[in-house]
Amino acid sequence: MFFASDNWAGAHPLISECLTKEAAGFASAYGTSDLDRSIEARFSDIFETDVAVFYVATGTAANSLALASLARSGGVTFAHSEAHVIEDELGAPDFFSGMRMVEVSGSLGKMNPASLKAQIIRFPQDAIHHGRANSISLTQATEQGTIYDLSEIETLTQIARENGLGVHMDGARFANALVALDATPAEMTWKRGVDVLSFGGTKNGCWCAEAIVFFDPAKAREMSFIRKRAAQLFSKSRFISAQLAAYLDNDLWLDLARHANSMAGRLRDGLAASNTARLAWDSQSNEVFAVIPRHTAKSAENKGAKFYEWPIPKDLGETVHEDETLIRLVTSFATTSDEVDRFLQVLQQD
Known part of the structure; x- marks a missing residue:
């Protein structure tokens, strides 16, 4: 009766089998193998647009580096008061992005639009002593097991757009939210105004597979350097790709x-x-x-x-x-x- 966390679960047999097959032979390193390239293309197919994909080791790394890619000096990021980036990541998003996480209230794990607006107003772009509004981070599914519906996502991203802010989605349980909404990956992300996604696979049957997905590859130009500096560049990246190959195949x-x-x-x-x-x-x-x-x-x-x-x-x-x-x-x-x-x-x- 194991209900402590989906992190306690093992790996799905098809994912383990794919890893075993990939263990033999040789392949170019650091994301340059044929398998790596094929999975990048698979992500573009899934999201119905050209995307840039970067593997990292953990969800915390995905969130932290994704937010770092959106950062500006003196910036602040807005997230629900009980979001993982605030409560459970020991300041890693602040450390890697150089920004501060600012709490936004809202019932059942979801940011309240009026509360978000009120917090943004506190940090105008010329507030040199207090910091400037920079981005928002929304968790899908939330830390309380609830889900933003598509209209709620769009409401929050519209507020971000009106204020010139980037939008990050923490998708540690992305698949669980997606199937609950019966939506497509595109409908729940870039079609609703999301710029960058932390795509989680570890909680849902992978050994260790987390990815940062940019819906405008032009905005990912600095990520190669950000990831390398944060010691998150895998040499044998094909082993992440092998997991994701099985994970994504036939909609597993x-x-x-x-x-x-x-x-x-x-x-x-x-x-x-x-x-x-x-x-x-x-x-x-x-x-x-x-x-x-x-x-x-x-x-x-x-x-x-x-x-x-x-x-x-x-x-x-x-x-x-x-x-x-x-x-x-x-x-x-x-x-x-x-x-x-x-x-x-x-x-x-x-």
Whole structure:
């Protein structure tokens, strides 16, 4: 009953098989092999436009270097107050970009447009002592398992455009959001005003595959140097390409995300019908948040369930009692219906 994180899951067999095949023989290094070039072309096909693709080791590196590519001296980047770039990356985006992350409020992990406008106004372009507005970063799916619909993305990117700001999307769970919306990659990104995407594969069945995708290759001219300076240039980049070859082939990446989302839906349905637990809020991706008694959480852990207790958001605080706790449950491509049912049964038995 592993629900702590989709990072805990292993790799899909087809991805491992492709890596094994690529392990033999020789290929030119640093992103110049035939396989590397073919995957770059595959990304352009998927996004229905010419893109520039740069591999990095982690989601934190993808976010940090993507934002660095948008940076200007004295710039500030706006993101939701609970976004990964603010809460979980130890200042790496600030360090690599030279900018500051500025919090924007909003319910259920999504930036509120009015709050974004109010924050941007605080940092005019000539504010030499306080910093100038530079870019926004939106997380899709969000850290609370919710998803910006296409109109919400467009509203935020339009605000950015009106103020001359770049737009970054943190897509660590990009596939989960995409299949939940039943949208195309193009519709959820550049057609809605996104400039650069952190494309995540590690959480969805890859060994280690993260990419920075630019929807205007002209804006990627500095990225080769930014990535090299940050020690993120892989010599044997074909091993990232091998993972992505299997990941993208026959839409495996979308099938894996659909399965993870389906298992999360099964969890949500079970929790909604439970007498001992309740959904904290409705989510749409592969993250589920529930309020359960503390003793039930301890009992579930003793019976082998793995999950994280989660900080209680301010707007939820009064609804969680002293003897209760908020937990996060994350499903993955490897989650089974049996695991979900056993966990729900454990909650009911306590």
